[in-house]
Amino acid sequence: xxxxxxxxxxxxxxxxxxxxxxxxxxxxxxxxxxxxxxxxxxxxxxxxxxxxxxxxxxxxxxxxxxxxxxxxxxxxxxxxxxxxxxxxxxxxxxxxxxxxxxxxxxxxxxxxxxxxxxxxxxxxxxxxxxxxxxxxxxxxxxxxxxxxxxxxxxxx
Amino acid sequence: xxxxxxxxxxxxxxxxxxxxxxxxxxxxxxxxxxxxxxxxxxxxxxxxxxxxxxxxxxxxxxxxxxxxxxxxxxxxxxxxxxxxxxxxxxxxxxxxxxxxxxxxxxxxxxxxxxxxxxxxxxxxxxxxxxxxxxxxxxxxxxxxxxxxxxxxxxxxxxxxxxxxxxxxxxxxxxxxxxxxxxxxxxxxxxxxxxxxxxxxxxxxxxxxxxxxxxxxxxxxxxxxxxxxxxxxxxxxxxxxxxxxxxxxxxxxxxxxxxxxxxxxxxxxxxxxxxxxxxxxxxxxxxxxxxxxxxxxxxxxxxxxxxxxxxxxxxxxxxxxxxxxxxxxxxxxxxxxxxxxxxxxxxxxxxxxxxxxxxxxxxxxxxxxxxxxxxxxxxxxxxxxxxxxxxxxxxxxxxxxxxxxxxxxxxxxxxxxxxxxxxxxxxxxxxxxxxxxxxxxxxxxxxxxxxxxxxxxxxxxxxxxxxxxxxxxxxxxxxx
Numbered sequence: 001x002x003x004x005x006x007x008x009x010x011x012x013x014x015x016x017x018x019x020x021x022x023x024x025x026x027x028x029x030x031x032x033x034x035x036x037x038x039x040x041x042x043x044x045x046x047x048x049x050x051x052x053x054x055x056x057x058x059x060x061x062x063x064x065x066x067x068x069x070x071x072x073x074x075x076x077x078x079x080x081x082x083x084x085x086x087x088x089x090x091x092x093x094x095x096x097x098x099x100x101x102x103x104x105x106x107x108x109x110x111x112x113x114x115x116x117x118x119x120x121x122x123x124x125x126x127x128x129x130x131x132x133x134x135x136x137x138x139x140x141x142x143x144x145x146x147x148x149x150x151x152x153x154x155x156x
Numbered sequence: 157x158x159x160x161x162x163x164x165x166x167x168x169x170x171x172x173x174x175x176x177x178x179x180x181x182x183x184x185x186x187x188x189x190x191x192x193x194x195x196x197x198x199x200x201x202x203x204x205x206x207x208x209x210x211x212x213x214x215x216x217x218x219x220x221x222x223x224x225x226x227x228x229x230x231x232x233x234x235x236x237x238x239x240x241x242x243x244x245x246x247x248x249x250x251x252x253x254x255x256x257x258x259x260x261x262x263x264x265x266x267x268x269x270x271x272x273x274x275x276x277x278x279x280x281x282x283x284x285x286x287x288x289x290x291x292x293x294x295x296x297x298x299x300x301x302x303x304x305x306x307x308x309x310x311x312x313x314x315x316x317x318x319x320x321x322x323x324x325x326x327x328x329x330x331x332x333x334x335x336x337x338x339x340x341x342x343x344x345x346x347x348x349x350x351x352x353x354x355x356x357x358x359x360x361x362x363x364x365x366x367x368x369x370x371x372x373x374x375x376x377x378x379x380x381x382x383x384x385x386x387x388x389x390x391x392x393x394x395x396x397x398x399x400x401x402x403x404x405x406x407x408x409x410x411x412x413x414x415x416x417x418x419x420x421x422x423x424x425x426x427x428x429x430x431x432x433x434x435x436x437x438x439x440x441x442x443x444x445x446x447x448x449x450x451x452x453x454x455x456x457x458x459x460x461x462x463x464x465x466x467x468x469x470x471x472x473x474x475x476x477x478x479x480x481x482x483x484x485x486x487x488x489x490x491x492x493x494x495x496x497x498x499x500x501x502x503x504x505x506x507x508x509x510x511x512x513x514x515x516x517x518x519x520x521x522x523x524x525x526x527x528x529x530x531x532x533x534x535x536x537x538x539x540x541x542x543x544x545x546x547x548x549x550x551x552x553x554x555x556x557x558x559x560x561x562x563x564x565x566x567x568x569x570x571x572x573x574x575x576x577x578x579x580x581x582x583x584x585x586x587x588x589x590x591x592x593x594x595x596x597x598x599x600x601x602x603x604x605x606x607x608x609x610x611x612x613x614x615x616x617x618x619x620x621x622x623x624x625x626x627x628x629x630x631x632x633x634x635x
Contacts, residue, residue, distance in 0.1 A: 087287075108287060
């Protein structure tokens with residue numbers, strides 16, 4: 001079972017790219033070997049999901065700030081797919097968790113360390129509102145293909 | 157030469173904030189400031205929307221306290237509709253809200269603050285995190301994850317979703333509680349009680365180690381929060397009470413729609429977070445902390461006469477001793493107060509689930525626009541939350557004012573970090589441990605910047621040009 005966690009705030013335009021990509025991948029792949037979760041931001045109880053006995057891999061999907069981001073940008077930087085290690089970071093005064101810290105929870109609390117990747121979707125507009133910028137739409141299309149390719153490799 | 161030191165934690169979702177510490181010519185700290193530097197126009201964004209959509213919009217402001225925004229919003233909607241919410245719906249909303257307190261306070265204590273509290277402020281930063289906590293206190297860390305999860309699960313069971321639920325609506329709630337759901341919540345409570353008792357005992361047994369911090373975080377202020385009509389601890393409804401630093405009541409119970417008579421919101425050029433202050437103690441003066449008050453767990457425990465549940469009342473009695481007859485004025489005790497509130501929330505959930513009408517299916521009152529203004533005031537985990545809507549006769553929003561919990565504490569957060577910086581920083585040779593101490597001063601309040609930055613139209617833009625050595629060369633302001 002591959003766990004997909006798409007996270008971000010859809011009320012802040014491109015920040016909702018993570019959940020949107022997760023939904024798209026679910027639509028294209030069906031429910032078969034995937035479990036898809038959407039979250040506003042990462043929180044510690046997601047470690048329970050990561051540590052579930054049937055989870056073999058985790059894909060975190062999140063918007064990232066494109067270099068020289070602007071809303072009119074038509075060709076975004078490349079989508080980044082990065083393999084993750086478990087690593088706990090020192091907290092600031094925010095409430096968000098990063099994927100590596102969640103992996104650390106799963107590993108050290110439950111003894112589970114599934115393979116994990118972070119799919120970063122370059123985006124440009126994090127202002128108020130719904131819908132995506134052109135840059136985000138282009139990034140999402142690119143990310144979709146790359147994730148499907150990764151999934152088929154994992155399944156093989 | 158005077159210098160500035162910057163600490164810049166940046167989070168995309170929760171907002172961008174920085175702390176600046178201004179040194180004087182002798183190298184001593186003159187002042188520290190928390191700057192919220194990301195502008196968020198939630199209030200403008202809502203103009204033109206139907207009021208009944210507001211709970212769904214405002215609960216997406218934040219991933220940590222969406223339930224609180226939803227409840228403040230539906231209460232404002234209740235007022236616009238002019239309806240009496242069915243009693244069972246009120247109780248179900250309260251259960252959801254207490255679930256919110258459990259999950260949010262558990263996140264703050266077990267995941268964000270415990271590394272400082274249990275591993276030490278000056279411990280190795282490489283391990284002063286959840287990993288270090290897990291290694292030293294694996295059972296407690298596991299219980300902390302579970303407790304936060306139980307709070308989330310209570311919300312999910314009652315409202316069908318743990319975040320961004322659409323279950324609470326103006327007039328009531330969409331679905332009643334079923335017997336199966338009630339039993340599912342009940343089944344989780346023993347574990348939650350055990351965890352919170354463990355955490356309370358652990359914190360109390362370690363308090364002596366933090367005598368220095370308790371002293372540094374200590375300063376006089378007013379406190380504010382909701383109380384029941386009889387003066388009990390209140391998390392959902394009630395009257396807003398203000399007490400002074402001696403716990404003498406200044407305002408016994410402000411009605412929701414009268415808050416503007418008592419609270420004014422000031423702005424500073426260096427932060428998008430507004431500075432609410434108590435009007436009669438004004439005029440506003442940041443440097444003098446005029447009109448400053450504190451909300452949240454510490455505020456609520458200081459304003460109430462009693463908690464109203466057996467275990468929480470026993471803990472409150474012990475807690476009160478820290479105030480030596482007056483209010484508990486050290487902000488360090490926000491952590492302690494937070495744990496007592498988790499205990500209270502669990503007891504209230506247990507008690508309310510026993511209510512004979514809790515499974516009643518009359519949970520929603522219907523109505524249209526019967527008033528053109530509605531104010532919803534509730535307690536979010538981090539303090540009093542106010543949603544103030546004005547609508548036209550079609551129910552479309554024409555004006556919104558959100559007074560958020562973190563904003564109420566703005567002056568006090570700045571005062572706290574100034575105290576900490578003055579204690580630990582001499583000159584510009586500062587360690588990571590000291591910077592962490594300053595950040596902890598903010599963390600104690602458990603602020604949430606997602607929803608707290610919205611000073612539309614009041615905020616001049618200031619650009620500071622700093623030389624490489626940190627000294628300011630030029631300041632440009634507009635607005």
